[in-house]
Amino acid sequence: MRNKVMGGSTGFSRSAKFLGAILLAAGSVAASAAPAKDVDTFIDALMKEWDIPGVSVAVVKDDKIIFARGYGVRQAGRPERVDENTSFGIGSVTKSFNATAAAMVVDDGKVGWDKPVIDYIPSLQFSDPWITQHATVRDLAAHRLGIDGFLSYFVRGGDLDSTVRGARYIVPQAAFGAFTYSNTGTTILGKVIENASGQSWDDFVTSRIIRPLGMKNSYSTEYSFIDQANLATCWLCALPAGRPVGIDALKDPSANVSVPHGLVPAGASEAGAEYKLQVLPWRSDRSVFPAGMLHSSARDMAQYVRLHLANGLYQGKRLVSEAQMRQLHSAQVLMTADYYSHYPEGGSTIGYAMGWQTGTYKGRRTVSHGGGRVGYNANVVMFPDDNMGIVVLQNLDYQSAFTAATISLRVADHFLNIPVSRETEQKIIARPKDWKPVSARPAECDATGSGETPSAADIAGKYHSDLLGDAEIVVENGRPALVFEPTSVADLVPARRGSFTACFRGYQPAAYPVRFTYDAANKIIGFVFAEGLHGISPLNPASQAVDYVRVQ
Template identity: 35%
Template sequence: MPVAPRTLPAAVLVIGLLAATPVLAAPPTDLDTRVEEAMSRFGVPGMAVAIVEEGRPVFAKGYGVRELGGDAAVDADTLFLIGSTSKAFTAAALAVLVDDGKLGWDDRVIDHMPGFQMHDPWVTREITVRDLLVHRSGLGLGAGDLMFVPRTSRSREELVEALRHIKPATSFRSGYAYDNVLYVVAGQLVEEVSGQRWEEFVRDRLLRPAGMARSTTLDTDLYATPNRVQPHARLDGPIRGTGNQQTLDERAGLPQVTAPAGLIASSANDMAQWLSLQLGHGALPDGTRVFSEAQAREMWTPVVPIPVSPLPEPIAATTPLFSSYSLGWNVRDYRGVRVIEHSGAVFGVQAVVVLVPERDIGFSLHINSEDGAVLRGLQYELLDHYLDAPDTDWIKAFGDFRQARVDGALQALQATAPEAKQSRPSLPLADYAGRFRDPWYGPMEIRQERDGLRIDFQNTPDMEGTLSHWQYDTFRADWDDKTLEPAYVTFALDAEGHVERVTMKAVSPIADFSFDFHDLLFTPVRGEE
């Protein structure tokens, strides 16, 4: 059931500007109403908004509750995980090291990390610090994410070690494909060059100098902070994103080793400081400089074009004329104006950070659920406000777009459902059991138990599930942890009728790309088939 948002006056922080620096446009007068309507419409428990104008925070506020069914209100100091908007912080950490003279953007990674390897030796020799951040390495979309989604027992160093086993999808620097794993490498590079763990370096050289006193880089610090949101998602429908909103176990989310790609936690007040720092090209309004103006320009300079496909109605007008990726940021246009932005989604929490440098405004939006239509809708309503464009109900438009995608996915699932007369597996169930290994993920085991087959991803704590026959030699894996996307598991047999390899793919046509089951190729562990 949708939760009626609670709004407390005490949660409001509106900072007046000095008369010497007048605001060109105030926040929308109906912003509270639009936020509360959107939250109610989509059942979002809690939200936070920060707005900066002319380089100074003018608005920071929390809405709703930290946890579904609770009464603890979200305020301007409530911590949210900010997902992949953390990537801009990792890029900024490297920018600080460039300012320190300890590395250069076009230095080869192996000059600072001699043990680093990609699958292709030539790419290993040539890949640069800049390449780590711009999604042009040749890896496929989300390649390697299952090494740490949803969890892992591996260290950051071990994730970097496993990278050499991931085969490229395209040639080096030939195109754009978003990844997370190379930001984990970038985090390890920060440690190799600075002598500090990424967590401490980002805290000491970015967050604290920027005045982001409450923001955290460590999950243990987040859990120790009472004023934090809980993640929420819809898991009990036919596919993730449908059904009833429910609270997730926050400690079952992504592991600390992936923090450089997406696990910073921050608040509306602190994100206002980050927006001010960005719009100040590395300096805060009081003159405090965190990184140089030269590095600020580098981080906003487009590097890799992102292919643009026309978006359908009712969101067609948001299709950019150009789109590109810079160092931790997307750079694109909207209504003829350059927009620098990044979104983030991580285990029941979502965020978007938006900068319009030519208008000297920026804002961040955060929710403690996976109902992204709220973020995108409010993003474009705020952009229209500051660009003096006609009012559009973008919240409804993105909601309708999302519903159309869900309806299409459900229809696709129905179309692929096995016919009433099921085929039979080729082998007795016991013959599918065994130990298997994928070169980059590692070990997986299939066991026959009293109630049938079980699958166990052994480098991912608690990623176990039940295999039920689907059709032919394909089974469906339904995980004990319902936050994980179900997957089809297909066994290929050799001429003697033994399992030769195992491949997988997500059941849902709109599953998050981080569930990159399709990149796995398991083969039997010799002598243990």
């Protein structure tokens, strides 16, 4: 039976199938010059199917913006329209800015791609001393560490230094040199840029990329337009009760900034609907900022695409050397995933470059990257041999509708003059019957426990992990809850053989196993968190057990 999505004030219809595949994952302007009724029709239909409040698109061809257009609204239920200058969270497209910034400090002679990272961060330690001595700046940019962690998902108040400090406690998940998508490695690269340049990451990216490209609606930090009190500051953190969200949380409500949205379970009173569209709290995470926290507009991103398509030139001025641009766009490690498989007559991903993915689409060479963060989805794809690039930004959570990349490929078909039949379009829009958004409650949180579990009173107390810091187990209405900090809380649900499942509250209700440890006298001395989970993703970021020791 199909999942039904409740109609909201945006007036969108709700039947559809999910695309179920991950995809990549100023100047002379002729915006909207080319007729694109088929593009408009496709985007309108996809937005209605997926309840996407707003989308913004820009296309660059031969160093000109030939198409720039907004669709829908900045916030569901409000009249403010999206246009090509509306700012969105761009998620992991930020990684390409980070790599571009690194290329600039290489051009400055302050960093070498193949120099050890510890030359620039002497305090850095990985859990494997060999990796500490041999990991290079190139390994960070190309995701070749074999390491990622989940330092940012539970604990608020971090910064780049906290990720550097935590790296020593992360156990490798793959062989060094193998592709392992790593927010941790990207963040450490950001710290290399800071140490080499003498500027904060925000100031460097702003002064060397954002301002020279005239990106007037781009922000290196949410603090530019949101007060800190109105931000949730880790991935699974909730916003303190009573704080404003959406446009009401902006310092300037007239600012042209889109609002994060997600699909959440509908209430019992909303008959016939399983999910409804909801404005999500703004969030920021300083501990992984270079990995995914920039905001930008489609028109601003078009300037950035112009820089890359022109191999480092912008309006006749060289910002990055051609040699370093070739490095950024050249595959450094092979990837096996096919990120284009859902799109008929699609292509494949060949490798990860530095901040970019390389591949092909319908016989054409591509350099691309996707971006997903809570409430947003973005995609940039460039066709270097056609001197064309496409930017798509949306303000619906990437795990509710991973559709930005789909729009970019359909737009590519139009501007590359590749015919697409109506039947093909319908297949692209379709989703499987068993689709569920990220807000769906994990099955583990509704499982019936078997075996005797320790009582809430026995496990209550304070605990410490070198990797994740302090945590506390408290008793609420007779039941235990695991608190990483006041707004990052998980209910401990009895599971099998005396263990528990930590079921996090909030928009993304992640589930993690918890097993308590005992001394010889059968006294609880700690717990093991996330044991047995593998694979890096926001909902399942653990690939190692985290040991907590009881301290009180």
